[in-house]
Amino acid sequence: MIRLFALLSMLLAPTPTPSPAPLTADQLLSRHALRQARLLIQMRMLQLQDERLECIRQALLNRLPEALRPGPPSPSGGSLGRRIDTNCDFFSLPE
Secondary structure (H helix, E strand, O other): OHHHHHHHHHHHOOOOOOOOOOOOHHHHHHHHHHHHHHHHHHHHHHHHHHHHHHHHHHHHHHHOOHHHOOOOOOOOOHHHHOOOOOOOOOOOOOO
16 A cells, blocks of 8 residues: 555646746846846836926916915925926926
8 A cells, every 4th residue: 555655646746847047147137237227217107297296286276276275284294295307398288
């Protein structure tokens, strides 16, 4: 009985698969460099998006009458209270 069990376990055991070849230093560095570049591009795109939204906000505020303009943001306003230094000369709304 034990011999039968041992024979069956050897026959039904999964066959070992070879492990993948180890990566060279160049492959690791290139993966790392690509990941870093992707993160930098994503961060820059988010920054540009924030700058564009700030320009749109400024343009809309400029078109509001003085009576409808909101007061200065409070320091505890979170992300709405922060100011982004942008050059909005390139962006304008049609009159």
